[in-house]
Amino acid sequence: MVMTNGTFSAVKPVVVIGGGLAGLTAAVFLAQSNHNVLLLERSPNLGGRAQTQHKEGFSFNLGPHAIRHGDVAYTILSEMGVQVDGGFPSVSGSLAVNRNRLFQLPFSPVSIFTTGLFSLAEKMEVIRFFTTLESIDTAQLLDTSVQDWVNRTFQHETTRNFVKAFVRVTTYGNAPELMSVGTVLAQIQFALKHQVLYLHGGWESLVRQLEQKALAAGVEIRSGVQVRHITRDEAGQVTGVQLATGEAVPAAAAIVCASPQIASSLVADKPDSSLARWSRQLVPINAACLDVALTRLPEAKHLFALGIDQPWYYSVHSATARLAPGEGVLLHVAKYLPPQAAEDPKQVRAELEGLLDLVQPGWREFLVHQRFLPEIPVTHATPTTEMRGTLGRPGVAVPDIAGLFLAGDWVGSRGLLIDASIASAKEAALQTARFLVNGSFQAASKPMAISA
Ligand SMILES: Cc1cc2nc3c(=O)[nH]c(=O)nc-3n(C[C@H](O)[C@H](O)[C@H](O)COP(=O)(O)OP(=O)(O)OC[C@H]3O[C@@H](n4cnc5c(N)ncnc54)[C@H](O)[C@@H]3O)c2cc1C
Structure with a gap:
């Protein structure tokens, strides 16, 4: 002592x-x-x-938290004897939100062809993205911004937005003009081989x-x-x-x-x-989060959604990890905030509640508790060019x-x-x-x- x-x-x-x-x-x-x-x-x-707060038997992380299996933190913590215990969220049935409409979120070659999100020409671009991704030499792209790379690599607006949505969900960053595409693509290459875990009991x-x-x-x-x-x-x-x-x-x-x-x-x-x-x-990366506990889900199959034209995230974490009592539901809705965003918190909250209305219509009937975090730092350093x-x-x-x-x-x-x-x-x-x-x-x- x-x-x-x-x-x-x-x-x-x-x-x-x-x-x-x-x-x-x-x-x-x-x-x-x-x-x-x-x-x-x-x-x-x-x-x-990494705190988890408890309310009526629900475990609320501070916004959506997931740890990538096999990445540095997972490996070091495991070596220390820390149990990183949770479940892998399923991607099947995931949704894309574009212009306030819901589509199948393409994660596999089959779903790229079956989703109504893309035109045929856009589908070809997305297929090309996934088939060439692994061979990209990311070290050569550290000085290139996400926005420049996306503009020169893809012709179509929805494909560009889809790739930027992928960047957001992998890194939390919504700063395509600032972020190094080399770092981001290296992260996506790793992410496609290593799933994330939602932790039982929270972080x-x-x-x-x-x-x-x-x-x-x-x-x-x-x-x-x-x-x-x-x-x-x-x-x-x-x-x-x-x-x-x-x-x-x-x-x-x-x-x-x-x-x-x-x-x-x-x-x-x-x-x-x-x-x-x-x-x-x-430059910090900030997010706005709406963390919600429900007695049940109005739309049981809607477990994950990603905004394509808007920087939105929605995921039912209790579908994978033990975070809610009995049949209860713990879900997170979030907005990836751009740097130096001066957004009106009331408007951001209304936006996130609107997203929930779209994916879980009638959710308010089943509401147990909700917590809104208008602007919280996710990380203190954007990986910039x-x-x-x-x-x-x-x-x-x-x-x-x-x-x-x-x-x-x-x-x-x-x-x-x-x-x-x-x-x-x-x-x-x-x-x-x-x-x-x-x-x-x-x-x-x-x-x-x-x-x-
Ligand atoms: C909404 C949200 C979602 C996130 N999602 C993910 C995710 O999905 N995956 C992922 O990998 N990471 C995620 N993160 C990031 C992750 O939570 C952080 O990177 C991690 O928890 C940072 O831990 P830390 O110890 O470095 O910093 P902090 O957790 O910020 O710890 C700093 C500590 O220092 C204390 N402190 C500050 N000043 C003083 C002082 N003067 N004296 C004494 N103590 C002081 C603070 O009270 C605090 O406890 C997310 C973060 C947020 C906010």
Whole structure:
């Protein structure tokens, strides 16, 4: 334990700031290799955006959450002994919404021919897209935007919109002019071979398991504690953190697992820091979400729909994962928001309710509970052409502040969303451990035991 009878022991801990999936993962890796770790979370609850809230027996993730089987996060979590337990949603019977009409969503060669969504010429373009996708050299396309690539590759408006809808559902991004098509197509290539999982009990199941592992490894977790400032010595090296209460906590190193804006604010006395630059440059991806619990579905077969001409998503997660009691239904409707959207929340909510009227007419009769999130950050870094996709994201070590490390969905070059968070968390733990071993000060470390 770091705290003994209200006073900190002489051995300085690594302070992990943020108790979301990234913070918990970094803390587990460090503590399991015998480093002294103190995790500070400003909210009373752990989990950050991976929290699941419970209402009348329904488990509400914060908007629709799915984890890709076999991707980086799945692999690292499984290696840590975390059960990633859920079901694979079925694509059969999925719908496309175009000009407020419902069509069969084409996922296979047969459905491309049978759907009424496309003209014959559009069908040929879509077939060509799927048959050539695997052979595209995505590394050559990192500087090309989704919009430019779509315009030059496809002739027809509906095909272009269909491909952009595919981009949105795979990456959450609705910024075709900004996004690197190389990164996006690589993600789609992987996605076509690896399905997503909706998790039983919601993403909280990951949070609880990581919390248990952290406690078992000796991490001290303090929630309801906000860090306000990272203190440094004259050489600029991290010496501790200051809490919002004014309390000073000494630290051998710190890992910030929060947004770039929060990371930058923690060293606000260094306005020229790389953190300040990243917090200005990175473009977040935001979504509006309507999370709905029903006693039953009016249209039992309508389990998934994707907007083609509008950036909409609809999915009944309880059809796949245990998220609702008995016959109850937990579904998510979402709008992929463009960057810097200044949309009227009332209008967005009406839009999402309108989508639900279309796919589940009469749903209000069966309503148990609904929650609207007008604008929530899904990830803090759009993979832009300017950054060459994920390659230009900040690394885990802050170059101009010794002893300061980062993890989150905007850090490191591996993966998007949870994959980036978990991959960077593991890497941040590894580099922090290395720093402690090589550091010139008294550190709470034993030799590093994390494999890369
Ligand atoms: C609507 C929505 C849908 C999503 N869907 C998917 C999906 O389908 N697939 C996918 O892979 N990902 C998805 N994501 C993204 C995924 O939830 C996040 O990438 C992941 O949970 C990020 O975890 P994190 O720990 O990096 O950040 P967060 O979860 O944001 O954790 C940061 C933590 O830091 C704490 N904190 C902040 N400031 C301080 C401070 N000063 N002191 C102490 N603590 C502080 C915060 O309270 C928070 O708990 C979705 C996100 C949203 C919002």
